[in-house]
Amino acid sequence: MKTARVPVPLLIPAILGLIFLILPLAGLLVRTPWATLFDRLAEPGVVEALRLSLITSTLATVVCLVLGVPLAWMLARVTFPGRRLVRALITVPLVLPPVVGGIALLLALGRRGIVGQWLDSTFGITLPFTTAGVVIAEAFVALPFLVIAVEGALRGADSRFEEAAATLGSTRWTTFTHVTLPLVAPGIAAGAVLCWARALGEFGATITFAGNYPGITQTMPLAVYQTMESGDLEGAVVLSLILLVVSVAILAGLRDRWLTTP
Amino acid sequence: MSALLDAHLVASRGAFTLDIHLEIAPGETVALLGPNGAGKTTALRTLAGLTALTGGHLRLDGRDLTALPPEKRPIGVVFQDYLLFPHLSARDNVAFGPRRHGMDRRSAHAVADKWLDRVGLGSHGARKPRQLSGGQAQRVALARALAVDPQLLLLDEPLAALDARTRLETRGELRRHLADHPGATLLVTHDPLDALVLADRLVIVEQGRVVQEGDAATITARPRTDYVARLVGLNLYRGSGDGHTVVVADDFTLTSTDTVSGDAFVAFPPSAVALHLSEPSGSPRNTWPAVLTDIQHHGDNLRVRLDGPITVSADITPAAAAQLDLSPGRALWVAVKATETRAYPAV
Structure with a gap:
């Protein structure tokens, strides 16, 4: 197809926008201490933060899948009073500044929080400033991503397949596991990857609710921040590079399967 | 059973x-x-x-x-x-x-x-x-x-x-x-x-x-x-029967060889409808003037619709259509033999 002449008032901002997005990433790559990279990567603090990040974001994704897929199903398939309100509530953590989310979590699940108090006195469980707290903070922020993605997939899937299953003697639960889930599997996978990426990058809610303890609650983004604060720019660059590589790898993996725009 | x-x-x-x-x-x-x-x-x-x-x-x-x-x-x-x-x-x-x-x-x-x-x-x-x-x-x-x-x-x-x-x-x-x-x-x-x-x-x-x-x-x-009637390709009219005749519209009566009385249907296929340029004489018992409103292909033939005291569909051959110089708005005479119609009670 022949490209028509692009108007200058559109062309220039478009190019500037692209540069604006790429320049910082290029800056990161330029300032990477390639010579000492592998030594720095092997530092115990780095490995520990990366390990903690991968574990907590994966666990948070699992939590989101277990809670979010049924929630999305309820929103997409069951008519109940206040459904619109529920959907609106679910999107709140999406637009809420994560720091506020962290404080909200602290008020609910902290040692003096409404539920946290009871958890502490009844089971002796304290969540804030623990690895479990990190998982909760990440899941809180990432759950809306999964619910919205899966609900969209469920709405897009033809519910008449579920009716066909019912006429063949399938109960609603069996229909869910044998027909609905396989039909929306790509949507769930895409939602899970988005959810995982969001959890991996989580900073505000984590540092507020779980603190910043190396080995326990210090995930990669927190480590980047602390390294930077302590004046070790090179160290922060190395940690950032790792997060960048992981993010790009996810994006590349997603693009091939689910994100290809027509 | x-x-x-x-x-x-x-x-x-x-x-x-x-x-x-x-x-x-x-x-x-x-x-x-x-x-x-x-x-x-x-x-x-x-x-x-x-x-x-x-x-x-x-x-x-x-x-x-x-x-x-x-x-x-x-x-x-x-x-x-x-x-x-x-x-x-x-x-x-x-x-x-x-x-x-x-x-x-x-x-x-x-x-x-x-x-x-x-x-x-x-x-x-x-x-x-x-x-x-x-x-x-x-x-x-x-x-x-x-x-x-x-x-x-x-x-x-x-x-x-x-x-x-x-x-x-x-x-x-x-x-x-x-x-x-x-x-x-x-x-x-x-x-x-x-x-x-x-x-x-x-x-x-x-x-x-x-x-x-x-x-x-x-x-x-x-x-x-x-x-x-459309499904099975018949012209169908409902009216009030009295012996061999059924009044299907104001002052308009169809004649059949069947005998009915009271609320009744009269049906005949489009192929039973003949078209003439002038008022036909002789055997057909049902004749009336009508105006052609629509022509469509129907298999090898043409199906035409005519307005008049009643609306009727007729099947005619392309040769007949050419001979009659058919086009919408043309005034014609419609003839349907009594033997080709069926009359039966509506209730």
Whole structure:
């Protein structure tokens, strides 16, 4: 197809926008201490933060899948009073500044929080400033991503397949596991990857609710921040590079399967 | 033979109300025929339990099904676009029902293979639905519905999604399978040919009500509504009969060789209508002046519509059309022999 002449008032901002997005990433790559990279990567603090990040974001994704897929199903398939309100509530953590989310979590699940108090006195469980707290903070922020993605997939899937299953003697639960889930599997996978990426990058809610303890609650983004604060720019660059590589790898993996725009 | 299915289906949605009685004997195939929006699919969905009844009753083999959810009903459904599960092979699609009815995987696969064999797709078991042609998918859908041994088989426009050629073949095959089905069968369609070929009895619904039912011969000979008349290709008029004449419009009477009295129908095929340039004399007992309003191809002939005291369709040959110099607005004389009309009571 022949490209028509692009108007200058559109062309220039478009190019500037692209540069604006790429320049910082290029800056990161330029300032990477390639010579000492592998030594720095092997530092115990780095490995520990990366390990903690991968574990907590994966666990948070699992939590989101277990809670979010049924929630999305309820929103997409069951008519109940206040459904619109529920959907609106679910999107709140999406637009809420994560720091506020962290404080909200602290008020609910902290040692003096409404539920946290009871958890502490009844089971002796304290969540804030623990690895479990990190998982909760990440899941809180990432759950809306999964619910919205899966609900969209469920709405897009033809519910008449579920009716066909019912006429063949399938109960609603069996229909869910044998027909609905396989039909929306790509949507769930895409939602899970988005959810995982969001959890991996989580900073505000984590540092507020779980603190910043190396080995326990210090995930990669927190480590980047602390390294930077302590004046070790090179160290922060190395940690950032790792997060960048992981993010790009996810994006590349997603693009091939689910994100290809027509 | 007592009815296997005994249903009075009442379902309201907004201004539309479905209210029909249906009885189907074991081994019998009934076609529910009607225009779009007549409530055919709603009727099928209430039988399957996918749409709730708001009244009436539903008994199958003496058992009340009204309160049962779809998965507990002894039914099989072939949907209009088949709805084969895209992630399962043809064999697993057919085995899905038996598996849900508690059969172990091996037995269910054996049942599925048997049914795929019966519909002539024994070698296609491993294929996914997207690898099947339209006709093959239709047969897999039929096998899937029959694999649960339903007492009531429901088919929703089973041939509508097929092209003309495949449709012809599939229709013949479907007829064979329906004849073998020991339970009751209800076929929903808007295609009179499907209904005539596949069903033992026709039930015609319009606007949620049964307007006529009976075997094909009765319905084609004696239509009772404009829809049915158009379906079977007849001109139909309702009026007041007195001996050989029926008053069908103000001061307009049709004459028939049949004898009727009171509320009556008069019907005649478009091929019985002759057109003339001037008032004909002689044998025809029904003649009137009319104006041509429409010409369309109809097979090898032309079908024309004429306005006058009554609106009538006529079939004429292209040669006759050329001779009469037909075009819309042309004034003509219409003649219909009394021997070509049928008159019968409307009640």
